[in-house]
Amino acid sequence: MDASCGDLQVDVNGEETFFIHEEIISLYCGKIRKLFGKSKGAATNLKVIFHDFPGGPESFELVSRFCYNNGRIDINPCSAPRLFCAAHYLEMNETVSGSHNLLEQTEKSLEEIKFWSWPELLSALKNCHNLVSVSSSSGILQRCLDSLVARLVFTSETSPSCPSSSSPESSVLRLSTDSKSTESLRSGFLRSTWWFEDLVTVLTPNLVKLLVKSMVLHKFDLGVTSRFLFYYQKSRFIIANSDEKREITETVIDSLSLLDQRSVPCKSLFGILRVSLNLNIKKLSKNSLEHMIGSQLDQATLDNLLVLPPHGSNHLYDVNLVLQYVKHFLAGKGGRGVPTSEMKKVVRLIDSYIAEVAPDPRLKASKFLALVTALPESARDSYDEIYHAIDIYLRVHTRLSDGEKTSICESVNYDKLSTETCNHLTQNEKFPSRFATNALKAQQRKLENLFRDMDLKKRLVAPVETEAKDGRCEEVVLYAEQVVHDGKKVDIVDENEKMKAHLEGMQWRVVELEKVCRKMQTQMTKILKSRMSRQPSSKSLPRLCS
Numbered sequence: 001m002d003a004s005c006g007d008l009q010v011d012v013n014g015e016e017t018f019f020i021h022e023e024i025i026s027l028y029c030g031k032i033r034k035l036f037g038k039s040k041g042a043a044t045n046l047k048v049i050f051h052d053f054p055g056g057p058e059s060f061e062l063v064s065r066f067c068y069n070n071g072r073i074d075i076n077p078c079s080a081p082r083l084f085c086a087a088h089y090l091e092m093n094e095t096v097s098g099s100h101n102l103l104e105q106t107e108k109s110l111e112e113i114k115f116w117s118w119p120e121l122l123s124a125l126k127n128c129h130n131l132v133s134v135s136s137s138s139g140i141l142q143r144c145l146d147s148l149v150a151r152l153v154f155t156s157e158t159s160p161s162c163p164s165s166s167s168p169e170s171s172v173l174r175l176s177t178d179s180k181s182t183e184s185l186r187s188g189f190l191r192s193t194w195w196f197e198d199l200v201t202v203l204t205p206n207l208v209k210l211l212v213k214s215m216v217l218h219k220f221d222l223g224v225t226s227r228f229l230f231y232y233q234k235s236r237f238i239i240a241n242s243d244e245k246r247e248i249t250e251t252v253i254d255s256l257s258l259l260d261q262r263s264v265p266c267k268s269l270f271g272i273l274r275v276s277l278n279l280n281i282k283k284l285s286k287n288s289l290e291h292m293i294g295s296q297l298d299q300a301t302l303d304n305l306l307v308l309p310p311h312g313s314n315h316l317y318d319v320n321l322v323l324q325y326v327k328h329f330l331a332g333k334g335g336r337g338v339p340t341s342e343m344k345k346v347v348r349l350i351d352s353y354i355a356e357v358a359p360d361p362r363l364k365a366s367k368f369l370a371l372v373t374a375l376p377e378s379a380r381d382s383y384d385e386i387y388h389a390i391d392i393y394l395r396v397h398t399r400l401s402d403g404e405k406t407s408i409c410e411s412v413n414y415d416k417l418s419t420e421t422c423n424h425l426t427q428n429e430k431f432p433s434r435f436a437t438n439a440l441k442a443q444q445r446k447l448e449n450l451f452r453d454m455d456l457k458k459r460l461v462a463p464v465e466t467e468a469k470d471g472r473c474e475e476v477v478l479y480a481e482q483v484v485h486d487g488k489k490v491d492i493v494d495e496n497e498k499m500k501a502h503l504e505g506m507q508w509r510v511v512e513l514e515k516v517c518r519k520m521q522t523q524m525t526k527i528l529k530s531r532m533s534r535q536p537s538s539k540s541l542p543r544l545c546s
Helices: 022-028 030-036 056-068 080-090 102-110 118-127 129-138 140-157 168-174 180-193 196-202 205-217 222-237 242-256 266-276 283-295 319-331 340-357 365-372 384-396 402-410 419-426 433-470 473-482 492-534
Strands: 008-012 016-020 046-050
Touching: 008 056, 016 022, 016 056, 022 030, 022 056, 030 046, 030 080, 056 080, 080 102, 080 118, 080 129, 080 140, 118 129, 118 140, 118 196, 140 205, 180 222, 196 222, 205 222, 205 242, 222 242, 222 266, 242 266, 242 283, 266 283, 283 319, 319 340, 319 365, 340 365, 340 384, 365 384, 365 402, 384 402, 384 419, 419 433
Parallel strands: 008 046
Antiparallel strands: 008 016
16 A cells, blocks of 8 residues: 555565554554554554464455444454454454454354355365464364364265365265275275365464364364374475474374274384384374374284484494384383283284394393393293394394393293203203203103193093093092083093193103203203303412302
8 A cells, every 4th residue: 555545554474564544443443542542643654564364465455444344344264264363463442333343254154164065165264274363263173174074974974975076085076996895995985085175275284173173173084183193294205304394293193193093003013103203203202102193013024123223323223113113012002901812912022023133133131131121021922032142133133241141030030931942942052051950840840740730631531531441420420520511511432532632742741851851851961061161260360259
C-alpha cells in the first residue's frame, strides 16, 4: 500500500510493510486499539511491528480486507485457518455495527469442517504449516487433524470417497494381475494406504507426531500407521538434505514409539537403524529405537545384529548395541517373564552372534564376557556353542591375562556340555587344566544321575515282575494306580515293555559314558604330564601364585 493510503505503518514479521488507516483497523482489532488508544490526536508516524504474526503478510492482508469491507469476507477451507489464527492474535472478538466479528465468523466456518471435501481438508492442513505455534494453542490444528483421522477411520471401514488423483488408490485402475486373489490382496492393501502420498506431500515432520497421536486416540489401525511412517521416511528422504533427514528420522522414531510394538515390523526398525547410523540423531531417539528393537529381539536375524561400530571405533561390529538389545529384551516384559519360545530364539541368536564376533582380534575380554553372560544361565539348555566360541576367542587372543582367561572359562556351565564337547575340552590346551577337570566331574555327575534314574525305574518295574511270577492281583492294582494318567489307566504289559526298553537304553548310555570317562581320565593324565614336563625349573623362575 502507498503511504498516502493510511496513517498507520504495520511491519509484518520483517517481510512486508502495510500502510493502513488506524481508525478503520482499530475498529475491529482489539490489540491495535489498545496500542493506540492513548494516541488520539496524533496524526503521523504511527507504526507497529509484529515479529510473530501467524501466516505472515498473506494473513494480515486478509484481515485488512475484512476491516475495509465493513467486517465481511468470504471464508473458505483454504483461508479459515489463517483468518482464525489472525483473529486470535489481533483479538478480533468484538461485534461492530451489528456484524459478526471475525473470530466468530471463522469459528462458525470451522464447525462445518466435517463436511469439507478431502482436498479442502488437505488445503486447510497445509495452511497450518506456518501457524503451528498459534494454531496449536487456538485448537485449529487439532481440529484439522482430528477431522482428517476421522475421515481415514471411516474410509478404512468402507472405501475412500474422494482420493486425489496422485494417491496410490488411483493406481488401482492401472494394476493388472493374473491372479484374482493377488489382485484382491493388492487392492485391499491400496484401499488402506490410498492417502499415504497425499499426506507425505502435506505434512511437515513437526505435524507427523501430532497426527500419530490423534490416530492412537481415535484407535486407527496401528499397523497401517506404522507403514505410513516408514513410507513417509523413505519418500521424504529422496529430496532431503542431511539435517532434514535427521529431523525426519527422529520424528519417525518418536512416532513409532507411541504405537503398540506388535504393530511395528522388526525388519523395518533395523532399516531405520541403518539409516540413522550416520545422521547423529539425538540420544533420546536412539535409545527409543534400541528399546523397540530389543523388545522384538526374538524376531531378529544374525545379519540384523552385524552392525558396524561408531566412527572411530576399531571393532568389527557394534557389540555395545547388541548388549543394549538384550538388556531391553529381558526388561521389556514388564516383570511378567519372557516366554520360553522367545527366550530360546534369542539364545540361539546371541550364541550365533558370539561365535561371529569371537575372531575379532580387537574385541576386549570384558566385552566378550559381557556377551556370554548377558543372558541368564538358566536360559541355555546347552553350552556347546558358547564353549566353541570361547575356544575361538582364546586361540585368537593369545595375550590374555590369567585373570581374563579364568573369568571367561568360568562363564561356562560344564554340566550343560555334551559328552563330545567335554571330550574335546580335555584335549584343549587353551583351557586351564582345572576346567577340564570340571568337565570330567560333570560327566561323572551325569553317570551318577543315570544310575539313580535306573534304580528308580527298576523299583517301578519290580511289582509287575512279581505279579507275573506269583499271580498276586493286589500288586497289579498297586502298579495300575501308579500308571493312571489324566484319569486313564495305561496298559500294564505295554508300559512294562517300554520301561524295559528304556532301561536297556540307559544301561547302554552308562556303558558309553563310562568308556568316555575312562578315556578322558587317561587323556587328562597324559596332558598333565605333558604340561608338567614343559614347565621351567623352579630353580630358574620364581614360583607363581596359583
